[in-house]
Amino acid sequence: MNTLALAPNRLKHFLSLTKPRVVSLIVFCAVIGMFLATPGLPPATLVFCATVGIALVAGAAAAFNCLVEQKLDALMTRTRRRPLPQGELTSFATIVFAGIVGGIGLLILYRYVNALTMWLTLATFVGYAIVYTVILKPATPQNIVIGGASGAMPPVLGWAAVTGEVGPEALILFLIIFTWTPPHFWALALYRVKDYAKAGLPMLPVTHGPRYTQLQIVLYTCVLFAVTMLPYAIRMSGVLYLLSAIVLSGTFLAYAVRLYRDYSDALARKTFKYSIYYLAALFSALLIDHFWR
Numbered sequence: 001m002n003t004l005a006l007a008p009n010r011l012k013h014f015l016s017l018t019k020p021r022v023v024s025l026i027v028f029c030a031v032i033g034m035f036l037a038t039p040g041l042p043p044a045t046l047v048f049c050a051t052v053g054i055a056l057v058a059g060a061a062a063a064f065n066c067l068v069e070q071k072l073d074a075l076m077t078r079t080r081r082r083p084l085p086q087g088e089l090t091s092f093a094t095i096v097f098a099g100i101v102g103g104i105g106l107l108i109l110y111r112y113v114n115a116l117t118m119w120l121t122l123a124t125f126v127g128y129a130i131v132y133t134v135i136l137k138p139a140t141p142q143n144i145v146i147g148g149a150s151g152a153m154p155p156v157l158g159w160a161a162v163t164g165e166v167g168p169e170a171l172i173l174f175l176i177i178f179t180w181t182p183p184h185f186w187a188l189a190l191y192r193v194k195d196y197a198k199a200g201l202p203m204l205p206v207t208h209g210p211r212y213t214q215l216q217i218v219l220y221t222c223v224l225f226a227v228t229m230l231p232y233a234i235r236m237s238g239v240l241y242l243l244s245a246i247v248l249s250g251t252f253l254a255y256a257v258r259l260y261r262d263y264s265d266a267l268a269r270k271t272f273k274y275s276i277y278y279l280a281a282l283f284s285a286l287l288i289d290h291f292w293r
Contacts, residue, residue: 010089013089014083014089017062017063017083017089017097018058018059018062019062020059023055023062025276025279025280026055026151026154027051027054027058028283029158029283030050030154030155030157031047032155032286032287033155033156033159033170034046034047034051035291036155036158036236036290037158037169045112046113046161046162047162049108049112050117050157050161050162052108053105053108053109053113054109054117054121054154054161056105057122057124057125058154060098060105061098061128063094063098063101064094064102065128065129065133066083066084067084067094068129068134069133070091071085072199073085075195076192076196076198076199078195102125105121106121106122109121116160116164117157117160117161120160120166124150127147127150132146132147137201138202139202140202141206141207143202143203144182144185144203145181148177148178148182151177152175152177152181155174155177156170156171156174169231169234172230173286176224179220179223179227180224180279182216182220183216183217183221183224183252183256184279186203186205186213186216186217186220187269188272189203189213190213190214190263190265190268191272193205193206204216210263214259215260217259217271218257218260221252221256222253224252225252225253228245228249228282229245231286232245237290240288240289241285241289244282244289245282245285248281248282249278251278252275252278255267255271256271259271
């Protein structure tokens with residue numbers, strides 16, 4: 001009975017390792033990439049298999065991240081309640097879980113989608129779990145800039161799943177997320193700076209100070225504004241997307257400027273939350289425009 005009673009909690013702990021909220025945004029962007037890759041609707045079976053495969057590999061990467069950073073997570077308020085710092089799961093159980101889940105995801109992609117998507121997804125796993133988590137994050141304040149490449153891959157994976165190739169439109173979607181990542185993450189780092197300092201991680205607010213970080217958020221958001229105009233510039237999208245991008249990016253830039261002029265932790269938290277809404281809304285606008293035109 002005790003074993004049966006503990007099973008739901010154990011499953012809950014394994015699920016939390018996969019960071020479902022983060023993975024949901026990853027999957028959302030990948031699915032948008034699938035629908036943008038074709039004039040009509042992509043095959044439903046292909047979309048389903050690609051979505052499941054990408055979600056499983058993303059979850060495995062998140063679990064591996066939790067495994068590597070468990071000691072750091074124990075020092076930070078935001079992460080100390082995760083299963084590994086709390087002793088709810090062992091390192092061995094976590095690595096077995098990540099291996100099985102990631103392996104199944106890659107197998108689904110190879111068998112039911114295509115080899116290119118499988119290899120690109122594997123490269124994304126390595127980029128996030130190894131290059132970013134193990135090498136870059138503890139070594140340089142530019143960790144999120146360089147490591148952001150792996151986080152920008154989902155729409156490319158979706159595009160490759162449907163077309164079997166990576167077109168220039170997919171690279172523009174990649175560039176949007178790549179440029180979005182630093183201001184998104186640095187807004188979080190600003191109001192969590194004490195946590196990162198305690199953990200000894202060289203995040204930008206720790207190494208260069210809040211003021212410099214605030215300026216970088218403004219500059220990167222300006223670049224992001226310009227990058228979001230590219231889909232319209234290459235006629236990948238129409239006026240509906242253009243107007244949406246102007247409003248959404250203009251609001252993001254207004255948040256960034258306010259953060260620079262009159263900083264508060266509350267405003268940084270609002271900016272971080274808006275950045276998540278921003279990316280989801282921007283990609284939704286791309287999708288609606290795609291079928292509306």
